[in-house]
Amino acid sequence: MSTVAEVFAHTLKEIGVRYVFGVPSGNMIDYVEALRKEDGIDFILVGHEATAAFMAGVCGRLTGVPGVCFATFGPGATNLSTGVGGAQLDRFPLLAFTDEMPDDLLKRTVQMNINHQQLFFPITKWTTRLNENNVEEIILKGAGIATDDQPGAVHIGIPAGIGRNPVQKVKADVDYLRLEKKRWSPLVADQIAKVEKLIQKCKKPVLAVGLSAVHAQVSEQLIALAEKFQVPVVLTPMAKGLFPENHPLYAGVLFHALSNQVAKVYSQADLVIGIGYDPVEFNYEDWMPSVPLIHIDQQEANVASGQIPEVSNVIGTLEVALSEMLKLDVNRKVWDLQFLQENKQQIFKKLTPKSGSFVPLTLLDELRKVLPDEGILAVDVGAHLHLVGQQWRTPKPDKLLMTNGWSSMGFAIPAALAAKLCNPDLPVVALMGDGGFLMMAGELATAKRLKLNIVFVVIYDNSLSLISIKQSKKNFHSGYGTDLNVLSEEPTNHYFGVPVVRVTNRKEYESALAKAFAADGPLVIEAVVSSDEYDELVLQPNK
Structure with a gap:
């Protein structure tokens, strides 16, 4: 019969986790030993728990498999929380495990004891606590939440002292790899039809591309759309690399150096089309001219009330939405391509x-x-x-x-x-x-x-x-x-x-x-x- 620690290690290995980062505690050494014995997955000791969470988040970002880290009670958890918050707001899939007091001590005054569930609630997509009977189920469910839609962090508390306990139920009913994703929305075509007149009417739209477009991997569709409409593209910093800098329609990155020079382009726009635009990097109203906004993403636009004249949301999977956009028969826009090229050259020269x-x-x-x-x-x-x-x-x-x-x-x-x-x-x-x-x-x-x-x-x-x-x-x-x-x-x-x-x-x-x-x-x-x-x-x- 497998122990809690052994099921922990095996389940992580099965979903594709290669490394678990952390600073071990007395309670966690059972899990470290299980990781040592499990082929294909390794524990990596770091100097500080924040490092463990940052490293795990980046592994999640690069592989698409949730990164994993763990820490002990109290100061270990608070140290870890810095990197957990990073995974949450940088949209990196992450599973963060911490020691927690056993049931009979949870509400007692005990050395190093704080409420980890309250600590991690505001900086994760989900926080929970496992027991001997749901180890695999909780890990798989957490992995699904961490990777689904907008990636982010999940916290799972592990009660102290259960690592060597036998697990009665080994096979869970949840398979995170088979969780149904929002790959298609039948409403996208109808929503695109509603904004078609707005796109047809405008003369100088600009495409504003954000972090969600990176997760959707829509670079080819994005380039095709910009070329079809002949419109400039601006990026948020974490979307950099999604649209090539040497493309004639590349206009620059929002918010970063020489943003006043980039503003010479988008300030001329009479319509902004946000594609996978995540305001966690930079709010629309902080840079947009006073023009209508079409926001294409799986979540509605998060904008300040009354600061944007008109907001039209197209909610659905980006690849589906962009495919529908590419079907539109709209007039080519009137941007001065020579001006776009000269402005970009000035930016790079400076x-x-x-x-x-x-x-x-x-x-x-x-x-x-x-x-x-x-x-x-x-x-x-x-x-x-x-x-x-x-x-x-x-x-x-x-x-x-x-x-x-x-x-x-x-x-x-x-x-x-x-x-x-x-x-x-x-x-x-x-x-x-x-x-x-x-x-x-x-x-x-x-x-x-x-x-x-x-x-x-x-x-x-x-x-x-x-x-x-x-x-x-x-x-x-x-x-x-x-x-x-x-x-x-x-x-x-x-x-x-x-x-x-x-x-x-x-x-x-x-x-x-x-x-x-x-x-x-x-x-x-x-x-x-x-x-x-x-x-x-x-x-x-x-x-």
Whole structure:
């Protein structure tokens, strides 16, 4: 007869989980041992529970199979919650397990005891608690919820002390792989017919594409629709890579660097067509001109009352909706294609570093030259993210990993670790500011222990630059509470055995990149740059 821990490990393996990330507790060691014995699935020890959740979320994002993490009571759970919230708002499928007190102690005053169900309720799609008789059923149901429709996080509490208990019922009645998805909606055609006149009437519509379109994998249909209507396309940052930057109808990324330049396009629109647009990244009303909105997604548009003249929802599966859109016989629109091309060229020109300069744009420019198209860049939150979001040439969405729904600093290192585990043969780079690096520097020990040859590029400007820019825009003191001053005069030669190369100019940086990509393990590049260029590029007006 199988134990709870053995069914736990076997069920996760059966749904395709490859890694379980966490910091084990006394109660969890039964599950760690079960994972050790189960072929094809491994437990990965990390330095902090937030790392475990971030790594699991990114594994879910890259594979489509829910990532898995676990933590102990109280502080373990609260640490884990940072990454769980990330999976929820960045739309990564995740199963988060935590210890919970047994039934007789749940409501008692006990060391480390808090109500995990209440803790995780606002940052998950579902939170529940398993027992000896429903282990497989709860895991499969949780996996289905985590991956269905809008992906996200699920929390499952495990009562302490049941790991070795026998399981009476092994085969569950639920198979998450066979859960019926919303693949087709008979109402889509009728809904498209209702908005056809609006599309026919407009002269300059713009397509605004968001995160849900990435999950639906509708790149080909999106390109075909833009070309059929001859209209420009703007993307939210996490949808970057869904529409090629070299396409004549590509107009740029919302919210990130030079958003005022991108606004020169969409401010001319007389209709916005949102395709898989998820407001978790950027609300419609924060950038849209005062024109009608057609919102195509599986959920209705989330907009502020009275701020958009007319909102028409087309609710259904994106591929079905786009197929119906492509059937429409509408007149080609009147956008000036030369203007679109010139505006895009101006954006890219402003995001090209000046010859001989050594600034954050230089780091991106040189890195893009050496990172192959199949390579993966994981980028942290900060002013540099705004540059990446607009400047970085992205062949596919899964080649650029960022957090723009949750927007937690410290994301880049765990994301890169997960990306390398999921894609061991691909080159992986983590790009971060010095502030984000400080939060997760300890995980370099994890990279060293796992022998992951990841290139870590740290932008050292000794400041929380994005906050400093916001201070300046309000005429506040721009250094107070944001100066880091963490870079000593003497170069660091290693972190936890991971070698470090410090660079202060382009030539040194090029040499360091060559060394890093040729290494058989992780390497950190400390790039000492000025943050002055951010002021003219980042946090520009969206209207």
